[in-house]
Amino acid sequence: MEQSQQKVKVTAGKLHVTLVKSVIGTKESHRACVRGLGLRRLNHTVIVEDTPAVRGMINKVYYLVKCEA
Numbered sequence: 001m002e003q004s005q006q007k008v009k010v011t012a013g014k015l016h017v018t019l020v021k022s023v024i025g026t027k028e029s030h031r032a033c034v035r036g037l038g039l040r041r042l043n044h045t046v047i048v049e050d051t052p053a054v055r056g057m058i059n060k061v062y063y064l065v066k067c068e069a
Contacts, residue, residue: 014050015050016069017047017048017066017067019065021064030064036057037054037057037065
């Protein structure tokens with residue numbers, strides 16, 4: 001039982017962000033946000049901390065990414 005509780009603690013406060021659209025033709029600042037999130041290629045998924053700064057980056061490039069809790 002302790003292991004399952006630890007897994008919940010590890011994933012709490014994290015977001016799964018996936019790049020679903022290409023950054024070709026987007027603004028340089030939007031490309032910088034995508035790179036800042038750690039995304040490198042299409043369908044690449046990263047797990048990031050749920051902080052106001054990360055939420056701001058996701059909101060800026062909402063049309064390029066998919067976010068799951």
